[in-house]
Amino acid sequence: MDFLACFPDPFPLMMMRELEVGGFAVKSFGDVEDLINHVEADEDSSVSAVVVSTLSSPETGWATCRSLRTAKNPIGPILVVVQTTRISDLEMRDDLYDDFVLDSMVEGEMSYRAAHLLAKSGKSRRPELIQHGPLILNTETYQALLDGKPLDLTYMEYELLKFLASRPGKVFTRDTLLSRVWGYEYFGGARTVDVHVRRLRAKLGEEHANLIDTVRSVGYRFGSSRWSPKLH
């Protein structure tokens, strides 16, 4: 589970609860030193993100942000909670936080912002799903579902599908795919890409084989073109 470190201690109870409901592990800390000690003592609790409240004491709050940023190993990303009436505090401080939320926030907002920060920073430990029509890829478990049924893919087939499906509508040349997906010299060279696309299409079955389009004399594209949406 993703671990959020919250400042200060005590952290506003309602916010704490909201984050827990949002699926995060939450613990509050009085100062940055405490947090560093905690992380060092327990390998499992590496910090996914930090939430700093400036509500009870704006000075302490911003000081915390600064210490997190200037620590030997900076800790972040940082979500800062700001009083609505003090929104101007944000001015000139944009280097101290990655996103902010006002105390007038609506229910759920804080969790969504935290989740978004994690996703952006690539630190989330939640399964990331890539979904396109009937196809779902779980990048954590390496599993692929088509119409709810598991696809039996080899590693390279999975990697190729993941690469394409996470960039739908974009055309890639064989060379690009070979260097981005395979990344090493392979007996087959760029023809390997053709071979794997055929294998993938065979596994996707007749009905869904067209998820991967051949773009004549260029390469391949997943899903329909951005410019000429197909009518289904």
Next chain:
Amino acid sequence: MRQEADYVLRTVEERGIRFVQLWFTDVLGTPKGFSITPAELEHVLEEGMTFDGSAIDGFSRVQEADMLVAPDANTFQILPWQVDDAPVARMVCDILNPDLSPFEGCPRHVLRKALRRANERGYKFFAAPEIEYFYFASDSLTGEHGVRPIPLDSGSYFDLTVTDLATELRKRTVLTLEDMGIPVEHTQHEDAPSQHEIDLRYTDALTMADTIMTVRLIVKGLANEQGVHASFMPKPMTNQQGSGMHTHFSLFKNEENAFSDPDDEYGLSEVAKKFIAGVLYFAPEITAVTNQWVNSYKRLVPGYEAPVNVSWARNNRSALVRVPVVRDGIADAARIEYRAPDAACNPYLTFALILEAGLKGIEDGLVLPEEAVTNLYKISHGHTSDDHRQLPGDLQAAVDLMEKSELAANVLGEHVFEWFIKNKRSEWAGFAEQVTHYELERYLPSL
């Protein structure tokens, strides 16, 4: 490698796989394997698994019996059938010495060595086989008359025998192969009763050799479920066509088809012509491998669309090398078809030898003989434009030629080369002392 291994471990966990099969191939192309449980998997992926190599044909001399199977995590694939209601997966393996160096008797290693040499010269090598086989009734093996082939149907070429079991089986086989990511180019009922053909889309030669082993297992496995015996025996019935494995080959250099030259009369580049010349030059001495059984030579006789003479042609299906006509503008499709191998060869060794024969042709600048334009089946002796070179007529002749072949010794490596010749000599000796049914019918009444 770590990530591939991680992929395998996660998938086994997520999909509740209870057994992982480790597949490998002995020198004669027989599939072998172990089953391991998920608990052993992580260790085996990292360090391989020790086994007694002396139990496998052509692997080791007794004093060095310990070997390792090392699964290639890239080949991890869930199989389309289950064991004890749980999914099963397989990985194709390399065989290693205890010190982790590649074992020279491993056919995969032999092919990989050849591919590496081609790669050093800038070439990638592709193969697309046409695999023929028969479906026989299960009594063929256990009937009261002993072992004797009983075809399942009597359909012939392109006949629509929609309802028969054999066709149904072939259809299921193709669907299963596609589910496993093995694209089938084409499939049909062949000439002989119950003979079928499955043509595969090209891949790099190593993947294709792995794939051929997989296809054989699947064809046999699915047939077996229906109480049918599928056989890749080269010539199971007198007076009927045998089962070949004509294979299309192409070379790519800098991502371009090195065989193609649209301006040439035949559409063939210089590289292609020298490659064919090399293949033709070395064909007789590599036949012991491409056609490795006593029975293989019953297929290589005139009159059954199998090659006998060492020749090439465009539209002549009796030639040893055929150059399929490529439609304008599809330069990538330029290829040659080598028609000698049968469906019971070891694909790793076969591909390695054909590749090296062709490369030698390129290196030595061998000159392509003239195209064979007449139907070679109908030629009486003395009329071919070629110098009448023929493929060896039986296993003994083939082994004699191979034994003198520097190419075969180099490509196969000392271990495989020596073991193979010894094994084949003893197969021939066993056959030669048999009194056959033919002899009895012919001689007993009159002599």
